[in-house]
Amino acid sequence: MRSTTKMMEDRDLLLGKNVSTFYDDPVHFVKGSGVWLWDAEGRKYLDCYNNVPHVGHCNERVVEAISRQANTLNIHTRYLHDGILDYVEKLTATTASSLDTAILTCTGSEANDIALRMAEAMTGKRGIIATDATYHGNTSLVSQLSKSNVPTVGFGLSQFFRFVEAPDSYRRPDPDGILFANSVATQIAALEEDGTGFAALV
Template identity: 80%
Template sequence: MTRTTQQLLADRNRLLGPNVSTFYDDPIHVVKGEGVWLWDADGRKYLDCYNNVPHVGHCNERVVEAICRQASTLNTHTRYLHEGILDYVERLTSTLDGALDTAVMTCTGSEANDIALRMAEGMTGKRGIIATDATYHGNTSLVSQLSQSNVPTVGFGLRQYFRFVEAPDSYRNPDPDGTKFAASVSEQIAAHEESGTGFAALVICPYFLNEGFPDHPDGWLKPVAEVVRKAGGLLICDEVQSGFGRTGTHMWAHQKMGIVPDIMTLGKPMGNGHPVGAVVTNTDILATFRKGYRYFNTFGGNPVSCAAAMAVLEELQEKNLVDNAKTVGAYARSRLDQLASKYSVIGNTRGSGLVFGAEMVLNHDDKSPASEFTDRVINAMRHRGIILSKLGRHKNTLKIRPPMPFSIENADLLFDTLDDVLAKTPVTP
């Protein structure tokens, strides 16, 4: 049976509970995906400019083939020996600085960050964590409490271990060399130490994807890394969104930002939608963690997950998708900049590779957020068959983050449509 949208929403409420968020008030009932395209139940086609989970494209042939082949051959836990996990970790770590040479495989980025914080606790003997005030690092009891935008009232009361710094914002509060950010982290380190909690780690997305991907020059994280190390803490880079070549210039955003983290965590795009995540770190940190806890994850690193994840790395390499992100991303930025010179509602354009966007403002002087306008643009785009989203403190930044095979032609369709929508959408209704 095929349910109508109303029936789907009613059944979701009944079977999955209230407040299960959807994209759009009139959410899309998707039934098929291929490359950068999605189809709804009525056969309508959408250009997916937002989903970073199907990193190498919806239903990517190489990934699907790897999953089918391995699922029909063997799928079991890692208490048996299997080459899949070893080949994968070897290949994954070969893309990283030599110090990042070991990994724990998990099923989700949340599980990965949950481990990373415990690694920091194990290494430092302290529990004080610092994050930005506009981030998200997952949904477990521990890491959910790192979110300031979706603050849980449940979670066994761990918020006393978390301190927050203002998220970087290159448009409204420029910090061209990262020293202001480093200073604010330094302040919170001192506050952790003074409170008796002590400082364990700073956890950040090195490209600040949830914070609105501020425009920073390469190497921007060096000052903060120095501050963290000087204080004896660990630097955790959550590359769940920023990794796997998303920024076009580097495989990992921390490389772009000029640093080597102590711990890197992975999730969403790693298996192109297959549930797989990882914590990558150095031998010393991993050994200390494993001494403190004999971690085992039944599904983590199973042969099918590793086959899916390996196929993603292979696809990235063989289709030159990181280069593609650079080329198409540069083209997209130029088209976006053209729109910015045409429509004054665009206050700022930002991004690198296949993550880019524009901040919408009512005027350029006081930069008042055009949040409601942004919402109307996104809904108009959806009805024109283009999926994108918004984010940022003021919900006024278009966030565009398509699968990595996004082409010049796709970018043209996106910006031709956006041009038309901007022309037809009054800033104040």
């Protein structure tokens, strides 16, 4: 097993220096189960960040379903297959009747990108407001919604973006959300005034 120093060196070499880690002293996880994660030293952590709100780590039903499907067929949606139709049928049955179709994506980046394309299609406008200090994905469009990326990367889309401070009940108490709502309203007005128009808040 690599040491933390070696792991960080190898990450820079193999993944590139722009793949960030959490914390000044990165955590090296080796296994997970339910709501728990374990690091390389055997310490146990309650995971309040990753996929736990959905199904938990190593959920037996999910692992079995993935294994069963991988053992049967692994294709994309441009071929006919009952599995995807069955899944979307079950999924949309849990939502309001007006939500009767689904666009399936592989990543959050794709999901956010498609959502913003839909917002533009529905409104005819391109202005996007995002909270600062957030991450929305890796595509050319949504990567620029992370304020730290805007000055150095992208394809000149920054004129369509406005940022507001993310709600922070600890540092900036705003129990009724008035400060946040006013910030958003100010940016909507600016987008409308410059002719870009307001399409979406992320």
